[in-house]
Amino acid sequence: MNEIKATLRDSKTARWMVLILVSFTMMCAYYLTDAMAPLQERLQANLSWSASDYGFFTSGYGWFNVFLLMLVFSGMILDKMGVRFTGILSIGIMLIGAAIKYWAISGHVQGMFELNILGWQAISSSAKSSVVAGFGFAIFGVGCEMFGIAANKAVVRWFRGKEMALAIGLNTSTGRIGTALAMFTPIPLVRMTGDISAPVLLALVLLCIGMLVFILFTVMDRKLDKEDADAGVAADEEFKFADILEIGKNRAFWYITTLCVLFYSAVFPFIKYAVNLMVQKFDISDSFAGYIPALLPFGALLLTPVFGNLFDKKGKGATIMIIGSILLVCVHLLFSIPSLNSFPIAIGLVILLGIAFSMVPAAMWPSIAKIIPHSKLGTAYAMTFWVQNWGLMGVPLLIGVVLDKYCITGTITKLVDGKEQVITQYNYMIPMLIFAFFGFLAIGFALLLKAEDRKKGYGLERPNIKE
Numbered sequence: 001m002n003e004i005k006a007t008l009r010d011s012k013t014a015r016w017m018v019l020i021l022v023s024f025t026m027m028c029a030y031y032l033t034d035a036m037a038p039l040q041e042r043l044q045a046n047l048s049w050s051a052s053d054y055g056f057f058t059s060g061y062g063w064f065n066v067f068l069l070m071l072v073f074s075g076m077i078l079d080k081m082g083v084r085f086t087g088i089l090s091i092g093i094m095l096i097g098a099a100i101k102y103w104a105i106s107g108h109v110q111g112m113f114e115l116n117i118l119g120w121q122a123i124s125s126s127a128k129s130s131v132v133a134g135f136g137f138a139i140f141g142v143g144c145e146m147f148g149i150a151a152n153k154a155v156v157r158w159f160r161g162k163e164m165a166l167a168i169g170l171n172t173s174t175g176r177i178g179t180a181l182a183m184f185t186p187i188p189l190v191r192m193t194g195d196i197s198a199p200v201l202l203a204l205v206l207l208c209i210g211m212l213v214f215i216l217f218t219v220m221d222r223k224l225d226k227e228d229a230d231a232g233v234a235a236d237e238e239f240k241f242a243d244i245l246e247i248g249k250n251r252a253f254w255y256i257t258t259l260c261v262l263f264y265s266a267v268f269p270f271i272k273y274a275v276n277l278m279v280q281k282f283d284i285s286d287s288f289a290g291y292i293p294a295l296l297p298f299g300a301l302l303l304t305p306v307f308g309n310l311f312d313k314k315g316k317g318a319t320i321m322i323i324g325s326i327l328l329v330c331v332h333l334l335f336s337i338p339s340l341n342s343f344p345i346a347i348g349l350v351i352l353l354g355i356a357f358s359m360v361p362a363a364m365w366p367s368i369a370k371i372i373p374h375s376k377l378g379t380a381y382a383m384t385f386w387v388q389n390w391g392l393m394g395v396p397l398l399i400g401v402v403l404d405k406y407c408i409t410g411t412i413t414k415l416v417d418g419k420e421q422v423i424t425q426y427n428y429m430i431p432m433l434i435f436a437f438f439g440f441l442a443i444g445f446a447l448l449l450k451a452e453d454r455k456k457g458y459g460l461e462r463p464n465i466k467e
């Protein structure tokens, strides 16, 4: 009988060390993603952005991923070059994008931008700084998504057959710490420095530290490669175009991917407007407003590993996704009711949304690893992220335009950071109904996934841990 040699992967300490290193960088990336979300009102007042400009800038995250198919290329690079190369490359790209974004909002870009084609105004007049910041965010988005798929693949590589869903859940949770920090640190930072771009600068410094931490991971991962080679473990197959076709033929994959774009379209774009919603609908003071949406990623950060662990030990992956989607619809419908505008309701709904935001990701990402072979996982995650990016790009823009067109209720003048500013007021009912509609469709796809799993026997309802 062949003796199976233990590798670094079999050491609990090494596995969890790897998770800490990868997750720290993830946290820095997520902080950068949302660091400008609490500044919506200030961006509108200080840089003359409209809600549409803010939506346009926010949608920038997905431009290159979607239209230049950068996510598909990222998946190919990942499956061809491996997690170490792809991880470092992605952090470099994030740094370049974030530096452009910082430059755009730190007063270097002034004036308005219009794109006229043969006398037809193709882009309505927008603040130039929002266009340049959007361009930087588009580059950042390429790196951030590339890092996301590389991190997922790295975690699966180290935790396959062990605590896989728990580890993916913890990795996502650490990302949520970044999102939570991004909800409540930017406003105090702007107040302290008097500079609206200070949070982006801090995020840039954090990401440089993230780069150093990731380099430590590459040292451990290289060692594992060597051990695997010595132990005769076959290296992953290289990327082939046929992989895309093969993954594309898997109906369960499309159900998960469609569920993903619908669910995340009702969460991440919500986060971008949540601080403003708290100020304007729930009348929460600007300095405190960020703490409420921060409960969402904070709750998710605690509960994602709980649901990941539940999935590992008890299964029920598809059922967890159905319940999470139902919860999402209930929350957004309740948010849409104008008379429900008290402080405890805001807190309660955000906590419930945090629970939904733990359930679906905790079951969704490991489920992809259960239906797609490991060698094609990078490409599969990239394809899912690509579809998801249509939502991350389109929905914030849609919400910004809807706010400007249908939801303005007036303006008020108030003191912001010691200056009198004219602040546009919005009624958030229609945006919340739009989010609820996405959630409603997500329930349908979660149900289809459960039926497909029953038919094909992928084991989504069965535990992941092999005893």
Ligand SMILES: N[C@@H](Cc1c[nH]cn1)C(=O)NCC(=O)O
Residues within 6 Å of the ligand: 029, 030, 033, 144, 145, 148, 172, 175, 264, 268, 361, 385, 388
């Ligand atoms: N594709 C990412 C999107 C994202 C948001 N913030 C940073 N990246 C994603 O879905 N990641 C997994 C997750 O559940 O956050």
